Amino acid sequence: MTRMSFAEAARTALAEEMRRDPLVWALGEDLAQGGIFGQYKGLAEEFGPDRIVSTPISESAIMGAGLGAALCGTRPVIEMRIADFTLCAMDELVSQIAKVRYMFGGQGRAALVVRMPQGMWRNSAAQHSQCLEAWLTHIPGLVVAAPGTPADAAGLLKAAIRSDDPVVLMEPKNLWTAEGEVPEAVEPVALGVARQVAQGDAATVVTWSACVPVVEQGARDSGVACDVFDLRSLWPWDEAAVIASARRTGRLLVVHEAVTVSGFGAEVVARVVEALGPGGLRAVERLGAPRAPVPFSPPLEDAMRMTPARVVQAIRRVASARH
Amino acid sequence: MTRMSFAEAARTALAEEMRRDPLVWALGEDLAQGGIFGQYKGLAEEFGPDRIVSTPISESAIMGAGLGAALCGTRPVIEMRIADFTLCAMDELVSQIAKVRYMFGGQGRAALVVRMPQGMWRNSAAQHSQCLEAWLTHIPGLVVAAPGTPADAAGLLKAAIRSDDPVVLMEPKNLWTAEGEVPEAVEPVALGVARQVAQGDAATVVTWSACVPVVEQGARDSGVACDVFDLRSLWPWDEAAVIASARRTGRLLVVHEAVTVSGFGAEVVARVVEALGPGGLRAVERLGAPRAPVPFSPPLEDAMRMTPARVVQAIRRVASARH
Amino acid sequence: MVGSDDRSAQAAAPPGGGDPSRSPHRQGSASNETARRLAMLRDMARIRAFEHEAVAAMRSGQAPGVVHPSIGQEGVAVGVCANLRRADRITSTHRGHGHAIAKGADARAMMLELHGRAGGSCGGKGGSMHIADFAVGMLGANGVVGAGIPIACGAAQAIRLRRAVRSAEAAARLAGGQRNREPAGAEEDDAIVACFFGDGAVNRGPFLEGMNWAALYRLPVLFVCEDNGFAAFTRNSAVTAGGGPAVRAEACGVPAIAVDGEDALAVDAVAAELVARIRGGAGPQFLHARCYRWEGHTGTDAAAYRPAEEAAAARDRDCIRRLAAALATAGVAAEEIAAIEAEAAEEMASHRAAAMAAPWPDPGAAFSDVQDAGAPA
C-alpha cells in the first residue's frame, strides 16, 4: 500500500494500462498539459502525441472519434474534461456508442472508456457542477462506474479499459486531491461489485462517488451501527449485496450528490422495495440535492451540498422510524 | 366536443395560440412542409416564414436560437422532430435553457416550449425510438409534460406556450393519428394535474403518454377496479392525487414505455414509498421496457412494447400480492 | 480546388485489391478498363435493383420501418468504392444501401435485414437505417445526420495507431485486443476511410468538428458529400448559406473538389486521384458530388414539394444509362449490358423472396448484444 492522491492513482493506472497495451490511448482537451486535474500529468511525455492526443474544443468529435477508433480495434480513453460538457456530445454517447453493438447485431463493439469528472467543486456554479449519473444508468449499452476512493479510481479505470463494453467513469471532481491507500499492484475492480465500508444492523446505507467520505463520516458520527456500501458501479450495481443487507436491517437510506428527483437513488429504492416487497422494509429514505441548479455563492452552494451532519440526521431518522 | 386526431388537435391549438399572441412562433426542420407528423400543416401558409421557420439540420442552433429569442421577449416553440435528436442539443436545453433564469438571478426567463415527439413508432429502431422523459424530470428548471390524448395534446400545448417556464412537451409518436374528443374551445391544462381515467379500490395505476390507451385497455381487460391516472405532467407531477389514492389502495403500479431502470417510474415509486412509508403499501411494481435498445425486427420490437396483456398481468399481480 | 501536396504526387498503390469482382484493377489496358467499368455497371444495377425491391417491400408493408432509397445516386457510391479495398472502411448514412453494396456487403443479408429476419446483416436488429457489414469494412449506416463524420475520423486515427503499433513490432498484442469483425486485410498499412454524408449534414456541428479534426491530424479520410439537393422535405439550398459544402471543408483545411455525381466515370476518376493522395499521406480530401434523389425522402414520400419536371430531368440524366452508353461506345454489346441488368434484377428479386421466406429472429435476440456487464435479464 502507498498513500497517494486520487489523481495520482488514476494517472498511474492509466500509465500502466498504456504500457500493457499499445492500443490504449487517450484523447481530450489539454491532455498534453496534464489534464485539468493533473490526471494525465507526464503521460504525453512518455507516450507521445499520438497516444495522448490533445484535441480541439470539439466534444462531438472527441466522443465520435473515440467510437470510430474503438470500432477499428483500438481502446480509446475519452476525456470529457467535466461531465457537464458531455452534454455537447450526448448523441455520440447515447445514440452511437451505447447502441452500436446492438444495432449492428454484435458486429462491432465500443470497447472504450468515457471519463467525465462530475459534481460540485470550488464554486463552479450551475453549468459546471452537475451530477448526471442517473441519466447514464437509464441508457442500455452503457456500464457506469463512479469511484469514491483513490484505490477505486485506479482499479475501476483499469477495469473500464479492459472491459469490452463502453464504460462511463464518473470521477468526483471534489476528490482529485483526496488521499488514500492504494495497493502497489492495482488490480481491476470487478464491475458491479460494491465495497462494504461499515457493518451494522440498524440500517443499510448506500452511496457512491463524492459522497463516500461524507457518508463514512456521517455514519461514524451518528453512533448508529449501519451497513454502509460504496456502490462503485451504478450499472450494473450490486443489487444482491444491498438487498441482502436491507432484508436484514429493514431500513434503507440512499445518499447522493445529484438532485434527488429522478436521481439514481430512486432506482435503488424502487428496486429494493420491489425485491423485498414494501412489507419487507420499515423505513426508506433518499438524501440528495434539491431540484435546483447549483448556485455560485458559498452559503447558497452549501444548501445543495451533502454534509456529514445531514447524513447523521438521516441515518437517525431511518434507524428509528416506526411504521 | 369534436372528434379529431392528436395531430389535428395539436395543430389547431398552436394555430390558436399564434393568432392570440403575435410573439408566438415556431422553428424546426421541415415546418413549412407541415412537420413530419402533420402537426404544423398549413401554418406556414397562415403565418408566413418568419413565424413558422423551416430551419437547417442544426439542432444546437434550433435550441439555442429558441433560447435567445425567448430572452428577447418572444415565445418560441422549438420543434426537435423526435426526442432522439434532442441529444444533439442537450447542452442548449440542459445547461442553457434550464439554468438561465436561476444563474442570472431571475433577470431573464426562458419562456419557451420544446416539443420532442418520443417513443416507438413504425419499427424505427434504436436511434429513433427512445423515451427520455426521466432525464428531463431530473433537470431543475424544466417543466415536463407528456400528453396521452388529443384533448391534452391541445390543452398542454396551450399551457406550455403560456407558461413562463421552459416546458418540454413529449408527444407520443405512436398516437399522432389516434383520435379522441376535443372541446370546441380548448383551455390550457393546468401543469401538474393528473387526469383520473378510472376509479377503483384494488390498486393505484399510474401512467402517461403512449401508454395511456394501453393501460386503459389493460385495466378494463383485467376486470380489477383500479384508480388509473394519466399523469400528463411529469414535472411537476400530481403527487397529491397519486399518494392519496395509494394510501387508500395500498397498491401501486407504474407503467411506462421507457426503460424501467432509472425511468420516471422509479421516482414515482420512491416518492410514494417515502410519503406513505413502506408500511403504508402492500404491493409496488414498475412495468417498463427492459434495459435494451429498441430493435428493428417486429417480433423483437414487440418484446419491448407495452401491451394491454402485460398490464393485465401486472394489475392482477399487484392487486393480489400479499406481504 | 484540389489542394496540391508534394507527397500526394507520388503514385499510390493501384486501386482494387479486395474481392476482384467488386473492385477490379485498373491497369490501363482497354479490356481491363472495360472490365472495371462493367463491374461498376453491375454494382450500380445491383444497387438500383436492390432498392426497387426495397421500396416495393416498404410500400407493401413487407419491409417494416422506413427505407430511404438512393435511386439515381448510384454513381457516387460505386464511383468512390471502386477505388477502395477490403481493408478500407466506410461510414454511411440513413440512405446507405448503395454504399454498402458498392463496398461489397452481402446483399442477401441486407435484404433480410430490411425485412427484419434472422440472417440479416444485423440479425434483424438494425433495419435499413442501421445496416453494417464489418467483414467488408462497412462500419454502418446511421440514423443521425452527420454522425458518421467523427466516427470516420476516429476510424482513421485507429488505422494509423495500429500501423504504428505494428511497425513497433508489438503486433503480437493485436490478437488478444481484437474484438470486432474486421475486413480481410484489415492490417494494410495504407488503408483509408471513406465517409459518406448528405448535403444536409453540412449544417450540423459535427461536420465542422470532423473537418477540422481530420485536417488537424492529417487523417486518411475521403469525405464524400452526396449533394442530392434535398434534406428530407426541404430544398437544402433554402437552408444553407455561403459557398456550399466544398467551401466549408476547405475553410477547415480539407482540400475539396466537385464532381458530377451522375457521371460514374467522372466520380471514379476523381476518387482515384483523391484516394491515391490520401494513401500517399496527403491527409483528408473532400469530394462534393452533385446528384439528385429520384424518389422521395423515403420509399413512401411522393415528394410533392418539388416540380415533377425537375425529377423527370434527373431521370433523363440517369447515371446507369450514361455508363451503359460509355460502355456501348467502347464496344460492349447491348446484350451484355442488358444481361447484367437482368441478372441484377434477378439477384435482388431472389433475395427478396428469400427474405420473405426467412424466419424471424430468435426472440432471445432482443436481449443479446446489449452489453456484457449488466446485460438485461
Add this chain to the structure above:
Amino acid sequence: MVGSDDRSAQAAAPPGGGDPSRSPHRQGSASNETARRLAMLRDMARIRAFEHEAVAAMRSGQAPGVVHPSIGQEGVAVGVCANLRRADRITSTHRGHGHAIAKGADARAMMLELHGRAGGSCGGKGGSMHIADFAVGMLGANGVVGAGIPIACGAAQAIRLRRAVRSAEAAARLAGGQRNREPAGAEEDDAIVACFFGDGAVNRGPFLEGMNWAALYRLPVLFVCEDNGFAAFTRNSAVTAGGGPAVRAEACGVPAIAVDGEDALAVDAVAAELVARIRGGAGPQFLHARCYRWEGHTGTDAAAYRPAEEAAAARDRDCIRRLAAALATAGVAAEEIAAIEAEAAEEMASHRAAAMAAPWPDPGAAFSDVQDAGAPA
C-alpha cells in the same frame, strides 16, 4: 474581406445613443472625437482595474470560484461596444467582465457577484462565469464555449419579429407578453446583437450552425472573435486547421474582416463600419480581432505552457497605453489620462471593499428563480 452589399453602403444611424458616458457620439468634430476616445480609455481602464481586483480577490480566496481575466484584451470589448446602444444586446463568454463593463453593466454589482454577495448582478447565484445585466442588454456570460453563438442568433431573430409585430400595430400585446428585464429603448427598430467568443469556439459545432443560421436569415448580428491565441492551456493554432475564424465564417456566408485587437481605435473604426452595415440590413458581419491574453487562463494559472517573452511582448503592445498615446498626440494632457486611470482604480477598489462588506444572499435565494411550476419546496 468585408463583403460588399449595396444596402450596407447607406450611412446608418450614428453610434452612441445609450448612456452618454458609455457610448459617446462621434460627430466629426475633433473635440467630440477626443471625448469619445477618452470615454473609451476610461472604460478600458475600468475593465483593467476591475480585473486586477478580481484576480487579487480570486488569489486571496475572497472571490470564490474561478475568474478568467481579459487583461490585455480590453480594446476589443470597448472598441466594439463603443458602437452599440443600450437597446443592442450582447452575448458573452467565460471571459466576459470586459464585455459587460463596456456594454455599461453595473461594475459594483458585478464585483459583488464575483464575491457571491447579495446585490450582485445575479444575486450571487452566477459568479464570474455567469454575469449578466439584462438592463443594459448584456444577455450573459456563458460557461460553455461557443454556447452564446446560437443564443445571439435567436436574440436577433426576436428583435426582428418584434419589429414586425410593432409595425403590424400589434404592439399592445407586448406589455402582457413581456417578462424579462430589458434595456431602455429595447424597441429600437434597428437594434443589433453583438456576439463575443474566443478563438477556441471556432472548433465547436455551434459555431458552424450559428454562422449558417445568421447568414441564412440575414440576422443583425455582429460576431466578434477575440483571438487571444489560446484555448485554456493549449495554443489554439495547434488544434485548429485551415485558414482560421474569418475564413470559416465566410465559408458560411458571413462576411468577415480582421483587425488588430490591441488597437482600440482600429477596432472602433471597423466595428463602426460593420455595425452600420448591420443596422442597414446587410445581415451578419464577422470581426476577427487578434489580441493576447496577458494572464493565464484563470487568475491562478501561471501559463507555464508559453514563453515568458511572448507574454512580455504582448504587454509592450498594451492597448491602453496605445490609446493613451494617441490621446496624448491629440493634445490630451498626461495628467488627464493619469486621472482617468486613477479614478478607475479607485472605483474598482471601492467596489471590492463594498463587496467584502456586503452581506451574503438570503439563504432562501438558493431555492428561488428555479421555475414557477414545480419549484423546489
